Amino acid sequence: MSDKEVLHILGESVALGESAKVSFNVAKLHTQNTIDVPVIIERSKKPGPTVLITAGIHGDEVNGVEIVRQIIAKGINKPKRGTIICIPVINVFGFIHMDREFPDGRDLNRVFPGGKGGSLASRVAHKLMTEIVPHTDLILDFHTGGADRFNAAQIRIVKNEIVLDELAQVFGAPVIYYSKNLNKSFRNSCYKLGIPMLLFEGGKSFHIDSTVTNTGVNGTKRVLYHLEMLNRKFKVSKPKKGCIKIADSKWIRANHSGMFKSAVSVNAQVKKGDVLGHITDPYGSFNHFVKAPNDGYIFNVNESPIIYQGDAIFHISTKLKS
Incomplete structure (x- = not known):
């Protein structure tokens, strides 16, 4: 698969040592114009693994797109061995309109x-799974938190997978979150094919955060270095601090509607009863304190100034993995 001298992909042939930009034809519009997503392929002369780097499955998650853009712009995607395929924006429709979904309203x-x-x-999805994914040995898929919910930079993997565990620790994000593969998700479909995926989450929609971006780029370099694919001109940094491994978690939801202000940031370690934020009304008639239901780490914070009863406002760990 990854050691083929000629890679036949999307109707194009790319030999070892070649670079190519091929078109992933998404659709033809009612105006007869075609929508093509650029797929950037870099192949070393030396055979090796094939890594697929993707972002923009949700069109409003620009932070992930920025991570892949930097990987390409800096030349990190030019491997010492093997092949690196980059798709910075899969949902180009949503990216154009800054919308999470496709024009047909589907996620x-x-x-x-x-x-x-x-x-x-x-x-x-079918074209991606049949014409690109089968060529790959590893996928790095970059996402951000939905709406105004800011995710701590994290790698999401399923439990009890030795290869994924090793790669997640190599990536070096501040948080590893062990979460189930969602039905009909990109990650779950790749898992069923036996292709490992590191799903990166960080930041929030419509927003580019430099700390999150740096974490994504540096983590990618560490993984490529681990696979002996990183070009020698790039240095690999060590993660800044120890990794928090979250085995289980819960969402803290708002008991009241109103104006919301958080008192903690992502990656904060809190104790049961600590004040995490408060909800008020515009008239100064009440001030409701949101408190931690248990000891844990906060790894998602809702940054919306206005919230409604039942809204998810904090994601807190309930069990850590040793």
């Missing part, structure tokens, strides 16, 4: 593995 990350005769989102 692309809930229609995998898709179908050739299905909805627009389903057809894109």
Whole structure:
């Protein structure tokens, strides 16, 4: 698979030592214009693994797109051995309109593995799974928190997978979150094919955070170095601090609607009863304190100034993995 002298992908042939930008044809619009997503391929003369780096499954998650953009702009995607395939924006429709979903109203990350005769989102998922994913040995998929919920930089993997565990620790994000593969997600479909994926989450929609971006770029370099694929001109930094491994967690939800202000930031370690934030109204008639229900780490904070009863406002760990 990864050691082929000629890579046949999306109707193009790319030999060892060659670079190529091929088109992932997403759809033809009602105006007869075609929508093509650029797929950037870099192959070393020396055979080795094939790594796929993706972002923009949700069109409003620009921080992930920025991470892949930097990987390409800095030349990190030019491997010492093997092949690196980059797709910075999969959901180009959503990216153009700064919308999470596809024009058909579907969440692309809930229609995998898709179908050739299905909805627009389903057809894109099917093409990705049949024409690109089978060529790969490892996938790094970059996401951000939805809406105004700011995610701590984290790698999400399933429990009890030795290869994923090792790669997640090599990546060196501040948090490893052990979460189940969601049904019909990109990650779950790749898992069923036996292709390991590190899913990176960090920051929030419509926002580029330099700390999160640096974590994603540096983590990618560490993984490529581990696979002996990183070009010699790049230095690999050590993670700044020890990794928090979260085995279980819960969402803290708002008991009241109102104006919301957090008193803690992501990665904060809190004790049961600590004040995490407060909810008020515009008239100064009440001030409700949001308190930690247990000891743990806060790894997602809702940064919206206005919230409604039942909104998820903090994600807190309930059990750590040793």
